[in-house]
Amino acid sequence: MSELALPTPPIEKHRPSLSRAPASNIDEDEKEQGLTAPPVLVHPKRELRADVRKLSFWYGDFQALHAVNLPVVNNGVTALIGASGCGKSTLLRCFNRMHDLYPGTRYDGDIMLLPEEKNIVSVKIDPIMVRLRIGMVFQKPNPFPKSIYENVASGLRVRGITQRAALDERVESSLRQAALWDEVKDRLHQSALGLSGGQQQRLCIARTLAPNPEIILFDEPTSALDPIATAKIEDLFHDLRSDYTIVIVTHNMQQAARISDYTAFMHLGRMVEFQATDDFFVNPSHLRTEQYITGRFG
Numbered sequence: 001m002s003e004l005a006l007p008t009p010p011i012e013k014h015r016p017s018l019s020r021a022p023a024s025n026i027d028e029d030e031k032e033q034g035l036t037a038p039p040v041l042v043h044p045k046r047e048l049r050a051d052v053r054k055l056s057f058w059y060g061d062f063q064a065l066h067a068v069n070l071p072v073v074n075n076g077v078t079a080l081i082g083a084s085g086c087g088k089s090t091l092l093r094c095f096n097r098m099h100d101l102y103p104g105t106r107y108d109g110d111i112m113l114l115p116e117e118k119n120i121v122s123v124k125i126d127p128i129m130v131r132l133r134i135g136m137v138f139q140k141p142n143p144f145p146k147s148i149y150e151n152v153a154s155g156l157r158v159r160g161i162t163q164r165a166a167l168d169e170r171v172e173s174s175l176r177q178a179a180l181w182d183e184v185k186d187r188l189h190q191s192a193l194g195l196s197g198g199q200q201q202r203l204c205i206a207r208t209l210a211p212n213p214e215i216i217l218f219d220e221p222t223s224a225l226d227p228i229a230t231a232k233i234e235d236l237f238h239d240l241r242s243d244y245t246i247v248i249v250t251h252n253m254q255q256a257a258r259i260s261d262y263t264a265f266m267h268l269g270r271m272v273e274f275q276a277t278d279d280f281f282v283n284p285s286h287l288r289t290e291q292y293i294t295g296r297f298g
């Protein structure tokens with residue numbers, strides 16, 4: 001059910017002044033410094049699960065994404081980083097057509113699901129079908145006010161799995177994958193709301209894993225958690241990355257460096273740099289990336 005549940009409407013955020021300022025002087029200065037050089041996209045040598053091609057996106061008349069390209073590797077973790085307001089969450093929410101829930105939004109370009117080459121932001125594709133195939137874990141844990149078991153089982157029922165044995169088996173394996181089974185196996189029928197924040201977030205991850213989604217989106221999944229709960233979730237990524245295709249938004253560069261295979265850096269709605277995480281942090285190719293990761297802006 002999680003993918004079908006209506007999320008809280010995105011909060012109207014303050015738009016950074018730079019995105020709107022004509023500021024030709026700023027543009028000239030940036031040009032001189034080499035900050036406006038074309039994006040650097042080092043194409044992965046691995047199989048892709050999705051490919052974002054020239055994706056633009058508008059909230060009403062405000063263009064939040066500008067012809068963004070992003071390869072998403074199969075069975076691996078792709079991290080999206082960048083300063084507040086650069087469009088990370090907007091891009092993530094395009095993958096499961098979350099914006100369609102609000103009026104006045106518009107996409108242009110493609111997010112191709114591979115290998116079938118299906119453009120999931122096309123108006124011809126039903127957003128509900130997209131949400132059944134692409135799971136999402138939010139910033140704040142949002143378990144349903146139901147039992148631990150039901151939190152995981154309800155999404156399976158929506159997809160037609162109703163046999164008790166099959167449900168039991170999938171609930172257990174999902175809770176094991178989310179490293180929660182040992183902590184909850186004796187209280188499966190108690191309310192999920194009695195779990196700690198970190199346990200609730202791992203339950204939301206189990207709920208998302210259960211139907212075996214093709215891609216899992218994580219929107220700052222540890223920002224509401226303490227360091228110990230965060231470390232447990234980061235450990236999970238190491239176990240999941242070989243079996244699942246994950247795209248994660250994080251504010252934390254160290255986290256991106258620790259858990260991702262590929263990193264993409266955005267600035268004011270544009271992709272600046274994408275490459276293998278090891279190279280990205282050690283040897284960034286774009287001056288703007290270098291300035292960001294060395295703390296000189298953002």
Ligand SMILES: Nc1ncnc2c1ncn2[C@@H]1O[C@H](COP(=O)(O)OP(=O)(O)OP(=O)(O)O)[C@@H](O)[C@H]1O
Nearest residue numbers: 010013014015016059064084085086087088089090
């Ligand atoms: N519902 C909305 N309506 C209008 N503009 C929006 C809406 N949501 C986001 N924006 C604008 O779109 C731009 C990108 O916002 P987005 O939330 O994607 O950035 P972000 O990089 O995820 O930021 P943060 O790290 O602060 O979450 C910002 O200028 C923001 O103000």
